[in-house]
Amino acid sequence: MTDAAPTARAPRLAAELLDWYDRHARAMPWRTGPAARADGVRPDPYRVWLSEIMLQQTTVAAVKPYFEAFTARWPTVSDLAAAADADVMAAWAGLGYYARARNLLKCARAVAETHEGIFPDSHDALLSLPGVGPYTAAAVSAIAFDRPETVVDGNVERVMARLHDEHTPLPAAKPILTEHARALTPPERPGDYAQAVMDLGATICTPRNPACGLCPWRTDCAAWAAGTAPELPKKAPKKVKPTRHGIAYLARRVDGAWLLETRPETGLLGGMLGWPGTDWFSSDAALPDDAPPIRAEWRTLSEEARHTFTHFHLRLTLRVALVPMDRAPCRGEFIPAPEFRPADLPTLMRKAFDLARPR
DNA sequence: AAAGCGTGGAA
DNA sequence: TTTCCAAGCTT
Incomplete structure (x- = not known):
């Protein structure tokens, strides 16, 4: 029985x-x-x-x-x-x-x-x-x-x-x-x-x-x-999250348009809108080489965008620029101000925007 | 089969 | 501040 x-x-x-x-x-x-x-x-x-x-x-x-x-x-x-x-x-x-x-x-x-x-x-x-x-x-x-x-x-x-x-x-x-x-x-x-x-x-x-x-x-x-x-339930121990660093470039054209790109279909934030930027590297390495998506006078913000993903922390250095009308980017495309909604961005990219937007 | 993949709320 | 976690799937 x-x-x-x-x-x-x-x-x-x-x-x-x-x-x-x-x-x-x-x-x-x-x-x-x-x-x-x-x-x-x-x-x-x-x-x-x-x-x-x-x-x-x-x-x-x-x-x-x-x-x-x-x-x-x-x-x-x-x-x-x-x-x-x-x-x-x-x-x-x-x-x-x-x-x-x-x-x-x-x-x-x-x-x-x-x-x-x-x-x-x-x-x-x-x-x-x-x-x-x-x-x-x-x-x-x-x-x-x-x-x-x-x-x-x-x-x-x-x-x-x-x-x-x-x-x-x-x-x-x-x-x-x-x-x-x-x-x-x-x-x-x-x-x-x-x-x-x-x-x-x-x-x-x-x-x-x-x-x-x-x-x-x-x-x-x-x-x-x-x-x-x-x-209960017992779970396997979790691994500590490493910290990564990178640079994002937030370019605003004088007419108010913002330079964005659609990220590749696969990988982190795949298929989502985002600011052009460098890859993200482990923290022991130096900040990656400057690789702006358009020629401009870039200024580095004093505050980083901090964000935690499933398996790592990210500290993103933000560089901003105001660019004239007649200049073409080598990455991404300008989205006119009336069509740009910050709510369309994944949270990391929205955080970056909130720090960089003109106030 | 282990790792990659987001975010915000609670403690 | 940090950690943990929530109606998992894909590769």
Whole structure:
């Protein structure tokens, strides 16, 4: 009977969590309300997919305004597929992980062209789309189509590690935690269940100071019994971030136009607008050679732009110049003042602009 | 398979 | 100020 007991409790745990979810589900722009759900109304797969892409490694609070803006401007996947690349990248500016925006467009165009604008409902078909990995494929299949797929995001990893008091550090523990999650996924209301586990992790079973007293799974939780919940999941130690240095050139033409360039498709801030500049080098090296994009009288600002990326800190020296009308740049192109919106820039480049703009 | 890839809020 | 972290995917 060593196997029967833990297996038999799965339906009860799922039912208890769904009951909790029915009472505590948070309203979100991409969710269908309880009343509509009771009538069998499924959420729009396009909105589910869009929200899931935006939510990758990104907080709900950060996503909300972007989700509203995207769905207002591009109400269907076919609308998005027809959008200009630069418009989508500009609309994504500030949200981060810009490969998501590039893949978002690729995916929208794939759905529009090869699926006639209809999102596939199977995990495997979804998985083949650009920017859709195991988590997102399961999430869209479960939430939009109510298929019994198991979602495993950071929340679920944490909840499962605690429920089973699993001390193996991530990412090695991932297969174990995935299997635990799969064993709990119910055949009924899998879409609600998927969102319920993630909501539990986001609001009760939080990384720090978990609210175990409010948890519907408390009496079944091995980490609660052992007192180890706050220290789980274990994670591999992080590496220290090095600091890099570089130079950015902010040229303003006398008519107010700014000299910008679109960065290469791949790599950091790929496909985004940015100020021309040098590569960024590790701090022990001297500042790179001066390489201005246009002949002008360049002045170095006293303040650097500081920014931290996922794996390094950056200190960017800013050089500014006011250039006459009849002079051609060797890099980038001038964007007329009426067309230039600082909000279209990724955050690093916007920080640089805020320091360099005339005041 | 390990590393690359953003950002802002919380502690 | 620094660290940690949030509904991961790609190469």
